[in-house]
Structures are given as structure tokens and as C-alpha cells.
Amino acid sequence: MAHHHVPRLEDTRTTLDGLGPRVVGVSGALGVLGLAATFFLGNAEGDGLRRFGYTYLTSYAFILSISLGALVFMPIMYVTRASWNVVIRRLAEVMAAVMPLLAVLAIPVILLAGKVYGWSDPAVATSPAMSHKAAYLSQNAFILRWVIYFVIWTGYALFFWRTSVAQDASGDLKLTRRLENFSGFALMVGALTIAMASFDLLMSVDPLWFSTIFGVYYWAGGFVAFFAVMTLVTMGLQNSGRLTRIVSPEHFHDYGKLMFAFTFFWGYIAFSQYMLYWYANIPEETSWYLHRSQNGWGKLGILLIFVAFVLPFAGLISRFAKRQRKLLAFWAVWIIVAQWLNLYWVVMPQYSESFTFGPMDATCLIGLGGIWLAGVAWLAGGNSLVPLKDPRLEESLRFENA
């Protein structure tokens, strides 16, 4: 349109250049220091790293859920042939493609499984209630499943990222078509593996408890956190003079809408899980919630209703909040903390009957988050930050909310 200036890629910087190594250095150093501090503090507990194992699981599950969010985000964009996201899609591709790093970071979870997971306790494993799942919830089967998950997730993430990067050079439309054709299948595989992984990673901490909706509960929390991270990363890049103008308030408005929508979705799922158990009132099902509603954990649970659901829902409901940069950044940080806190409430009551919180819980999140961000920056450094020749790039640059 004659009246409308459509931003062009030449108007801004679309590569990390010098910023990449700096982020890798600072974030990586922070990560290593954070994890070292956590290990030191965990060792000082004198419980054979039991406390460390639980806090590591909490933060690891959180960081993993962000990359899993990215992994699901890409195929949804392809199957719907959406165009708004193209200008920021490379960031999601990179966040998913750090999957091999997450596989390495999973090693402590596997090494400490004997201290963290209820099924590794011989007294529990031999109880009659466990007889039909003892083979499934055993050390070897657990390791085997994690190998399978990471082979699938890594292959899937690298396929999206590499195909998209290849298009930067060739501009071949067949590459987009190939990803579109693969995306439906990818979504099914993603949904199944993420659900199974959430059972292994978090639900089996208490091996006698089960919830069929748990996979969606875990994924939904990660998906909100993923959009919050995308918002902050995009803003950070813009503050350094990259992706300015081409990512407009219209795109941030969409981040806001997605954070708003999936905050509600997460709340809906969390409540659905709770209500069915509350209503049926069967001891083997309510034990998990009973445990989490006593000795301080209950107060955290009530707090979570407001922190992870009511407040961000009310805060992001207006168009104004979604288009106000600083307000959106505030809620993005809020959501990241809230969703981490949710996983803390899921995992930690299994460690301690009564509420506990220590510095190592914070250092562990900083440590794993730092290493994850360093990995993302390292991967992003080699290519353009924008899919240069995506057929829908032009539409994405022109994008306007109705």
C-alpha cells in the first residue's frame, strides 16, 4: 500500500555477529558458576545429593519444557500455513535445536534417579501396587526410554532447523512443502513422546500416583514459558539493534495473545486434573494432592492459582497490555517464574513433607538457564536470525492484527 511503509530486512541487523560469543561467554559462565554453586550447596547437605537431585530435576524439567514448546510451535505454524511467525521462527528453531545439549544435561537426572524416583526404592518397587508396572518403572527401561525420546526429539528439531537454514541459501519452495508435509506427523509424535516423557520425568517421582492428563499439564506450562522466553529474547535482540522494525508491535501483540491464551489453557488443564480427583475422592488418586495441600505446600498451591493463572490472565487480557512493551516484558518474566514455581510444587513435596526453599533452588535454575541460553546463542550465531527466503516472509513483514 502506498501509505504503508513495509519494513525490509536491509533496515536492520539480522545476524548475531559479535553479540553471539559475548552471550555464550557471559551466559555460559553464569551457567557453570550456578551449577557449581548448586553442587557445592547440595554436597553440603550431606544427604548423598538427594536434595540436589530434586532441585536439579525441577529446573531441568522446566528448561526442557521450553525447548519442547519450541519443538511443538514450529509444526503448528507449518500445518496452519501461518505467516505472522516467519520473522521470529528462526529463534524457535534454534531453541528446539539445542536438544542434544538437553540430552547431556539429562545425565544427572539419570545418575541420581536412585535418590529421586520412588520406583527405585526397593520397598516401593516390591509393593503389590507396583507389581504391574515394576518392569516399566525400572532403571534400564527408564534409561532406554530417555535415549528414545532424545533420538526422536533431536532428529525432529534438527530436521526443522537445518531445512529452514538450507532455504536461506537456496530459496527452494520444496523445502517449505517438505516441512508442511512432515508437520502433521511431527505433531503426533511430539504429543506422544512429550506425554510419555512427562510421566517418566515428573509423574513417576511418586510411582503409585497416575494422571492421564499429566502430559498436557506439563506441556501447557512449558508452552506458556516458551512464549515468555521468545518475548524476552526478541526484546533483548531488539535492544541490541537487531530485528528492529521488522519485528513490530504486531508480532509482540501475538506473543501476548499466545501467553494469555495458554495461561488460561494451563489453568484449565490444572483445574481439570484437580477437580476429577477432588470429586471422585479415591485414596490412591487424592494422595498426590493431599500431600501437596499440607505443611506449607498447600499455601504454595493456593498461591499458584493466583500467580500462575489469575494474575497473568487479568494482566494480559487487554489489547493495551499486549502492545505495551514494558508491560509485556513484565508479564513474560512473571510467567517464567510462575511456571518454574509450578514445577517446584509438583516435584519438591516428594523430597520433603513440609515446605522448603533454599538458595540452591535459585542457583540451579540460573545454572541450567545460563547453559541453555549459551547453547541457543552459540547455535544462532552461525546463520541469519531470520529465515531469509521463506515464501511467507513478505507476509510476515507486512503483518497487522485486525
Added chain:
Amino acid sequence: MSRGALYGLLTEFESPSLLMEAVEKVRDAGFKKWDVHTPFPVHGMDDAMGIRGTRLPFLVLGGGLTGLGLATLMQWWMNAVDYPFMISGKPLFGLPANIPIMFELTVLFSAFATFFGMWGLNGMPRLYNPLFTNRRFRRATQDRFFIVIEARDPGFQLDKTREFLASLGGAVVEEVRESAED
């Protein structure tokens, strides 16, 4: 044959880019009761026309809160006051059991407020629009772009407004009457 009272003046354009310039001039001239008709949505039109944000979200919020309050009151009155009935040892008014209905009525009343609020704000239902009397206007759904200034606009003066519209560079300026011309 009587042609009814004057509804307004219409001018026609052949392309969206010609239209946009004219639209900005009408906006800057301070008209209030006027509209633009195009065969397809034109990006940036809201800004060019100076249309302010809709009040609809506040109606929807009101509808949603009404539904939420009504659902809470209704369930409390039915289950805890009017017909208390103990079911599997649950409290007579237990919040978890009531949340699904609170959610549903919030959604239902929000949807009503959105749908009927949109009607109200757009002056619907309306079976007839005087613009349908104009033969030229039929191309508004095909390949022509129109600006219409209504006679009830406080700034409307037949001769001056006709002159103003003619200066915008459209193909023609025509009067639109309240009832059919033939």
C-alpha cells in the same frame, strides 16, 4: 416521482490508493457521520479514517463478570439454600464442583455480550440502507470504492460538501435519497 429526503452524498474511486488519500482528507475535515465502502478489506483504513478503538471489550467484560456472578449465586442458592442435599460427603457449596458452571456461564454471557453488543454498536438489525437506492453503489461489492458523508453530519452543507467531495478527485459526486429513485 418523489425521491425521499436526502440521505447523504457519495463519491466513487477506482483504486484503493486514490481512496486512501481522499479518506484522510475527509477525516481531517472533521466529519463525524461518514463511512467508506470497499469490495475488500483495505489495510490501514482504520488509521486513515481515524476510527477510535471499539468499546465492545468493556461490554464483554461486563457480560463475563455478570455470568460469573450469576453462576456462583445460582449454585449457592440452589445447592446450599433452596434444596440442600448431601452428595458423597461433599460440602453443600464446594468451590471446585461449582467452577465448571462458573466458567461456562462466564463464556456464555461474554459471547452474548460480544454478539448482541456488536449488533447494538453497529445499529443492527437493519433491513434496509438508503445506499441500496443508488445504482452506482452496487459496484461497492465488485470493483469500486466509495466515500459517503451523511446529511445528518453536523458539518454537512449540501453545496459546500458537494464541492469538497468533488475536490477529492473521485469519478462523480451523487446525492443519495432515503427511498428508491425509480
